Amino acid sequence: MLRIGSRDCNLVGLPRRPSGTPLFIGPRVRYAHLVTLPLLEQLSAPPPRASLGDFPSPTEDHPALAASLGLEQLVVKRDDLNGTPFGGNKLRALEWLLPAAGPVVVSMGGYGSTWCAALAATAAERGQRASVALFPQPWSAPVAGVLSWTLAAGHVVLASSRWTFPMAVAHAWAAARRKGPVSWIPAGGATPLAILGSVNAALEFAGQMDAAGSRPEAIVVPLGSGGTSAGLLVGAWLAGWDVEICAVRVTDPWVANRWRVLTLAERTLRLLRRYGLDVRPGSARLRVVGEYLGDGYGHPTPDALRSVALAAAEGIALEVTYGAKAFSALARLAASFRRICFWHTFDRRLVSGPGGEHPLLREARAYAESLWPHQKST
Numbered sequence: 001m002l003r004i005g006s007r008d009c010n011l012v013g014l015p016r017r018p019s020g021t022p023l024f025i026g027p028r029v030r031y032a033h034l035v036t037l038p039l040l041e042q043l044s045a046p047p048p049r050a051s052l053g054d055f056p057s058p059t060e061d062h063p064a065l066a067a068s069l070g071l072e073q074l075v076v077k078r079d080d081l082n083g084t085p086f087g088g089n090k091l092r093a094l095e096w097l098l099p100a101a102g103p104v105v106v107s108m109g110g111y112g113s114t115w116c117a118a119l120a121a122t123a124a125e126r127g128q129r130a131s132v133a134l135f136p137q138p139w140s141a142p143v144a145g146v147l148s149w150t151l152a153a154g155h156v157v158l159a160s161s162r163w164t165f166p167m168a169v170a171h172a173w174a175a176a177r178r179k180g181p182v183s184w185i186p187a188g189g190a191t192p193l194a195i196l197g198s199v200n201a202a203l204e205f206a207g208q209m210d211a212a213g214s215r216p217e218a219i220v221v222p223l224g225s226g227g228t229s230a231g232l233l234v235g236a237w238l239a240g241w242d243v244e245i246c247a248v249r250v251t252d253p254w255v256a257n258r259w260r261v262l263t264l265a266e267r268t269l270r271l272l273r274r275y276g277l278d279v280r281p282g283s284a285r286l287r288v289v290g291e292y293l294g295d296g297y298g299h300p301t302p303d304a305l306r307s308v309a310l311a312a313a314e315g316i317a318l319e320v321t322y323g324a325k326a327f328s329a330l331a332r333l334a335a336s337f338r339r340i341c342f343w344h345t346f347d348r349r350l351v352s353g354p355g356g357e358h359p360l361l362r363e364a365r366a367y368a369e370s371l372w373p374h375q376k377s378t
């Protein structure tokens with residue numbers, strides 16, 4: 001069954017020393033400085049970009065957590081805090097995607113897709129409109145919060161199961177066509193243009209770490225549609241950084257896999273060449289970590305639930321779909337690396353929603369709980 005419900009750039013160089021940083025806040029260390037869009041400075045003919053985020057996102061050192069995981073250093077890149085009313089990795093992609101899209105954008109994701117929430121919210125803010133088809137996933141407070149944001153800002157078609165999902169996509173497309181010229185953006189916004197946002201994020205982070213004195217040996221990031229990992233890899237090549245991008249699979253291997261990330265990275269290199277920047281693969285490498293997915297996208301695992309508790313004790317709010325699964329890999333990766341960055345992508349502000357309860361929220365919960373009753377999750 002289906003239901004239809006309805007800054008301009010600061011051009012500065014890389015690497016660059018901060019003005020008067022690092023800033024020390026409480027027991028952790030935050031490094032903040034003025035490098036906001038290092039990629040733009042390197043493009044001779046950049047594509048149009050909308051200013052949606054607030055960069056650079058903060059970077060924190062967590063010595064106690066590092067010690068408990070057997071690491072010398074654990075840096076958390078707070079990309080969950082890169083925007084208002086909520087941030088996250090997808091905001092960086094949308095800065096490049098939305099100016100290139102038409103008035104109505106169609107995409108898809110799970111009920112708790114932060115991609116769809118960010119797309120709907122930022123498109124509405126710019127006078128564009130998003131129509132999205134959503135498939136069910138296990139219910140939890142973060143899923144409810146994210147879905148509330150999507151429902152508040154976009155046109156949503158809920159599929160009651162994976163079987164009805166293709167129909168939901170067709171309905172989302174048809175509804176969009178009635179509103180004007182339609183642009184299709186694939187799930188997760190994984191296109192080379194979108195990936196420019198993550199390339200810039202890697203350069204931004206390299207600059208912050210240079211200012212702090214040393215760059216981590218590995219970056220641990222959730223792997224979904226692959227755009228974030230591909231962008232970090234390309235950005236690391238561009239920054240001449242010998243780092244391993246440890247992409248922890250949070251969805252099915254036919255979506256989240258090595259081939260896909262490397263293909264996206266290769267296509268992004270081609271796009272950069274078109275904009276006047278010739279980047280070659282360097283010493284940065286990709287490692288796909290597949291052992292923490294459990295039963296699938298959005299399904300809690302014992303490891304993820306433990307990670308939520310462990311990180312919460314240090315003030316890091318994780319949820320089980322993305323961050324907690326990536327975080328679960330840290331203890332094992334500590335055998336290979338001494339200094340690791342955890343790339344934090346999910347903004348806890350999503351969980352409380354924008355306020356008000358949309359009628360489709362109850363419907364979505366009923367679908368999800370009929371498929372996965374009594375799931376323990378956060």
Ligand SMILES: Cc1ncc(COP(=O)(O)O)c(C=O)c1O
Binds near residue numbers: 088113
């Ligand atoms: C919060 C969050 N973190 C990480 C990811 C994974 O990023 P990517 O899809 O670019 O691999 C996603 C994907 O939707 C996400 O929403």
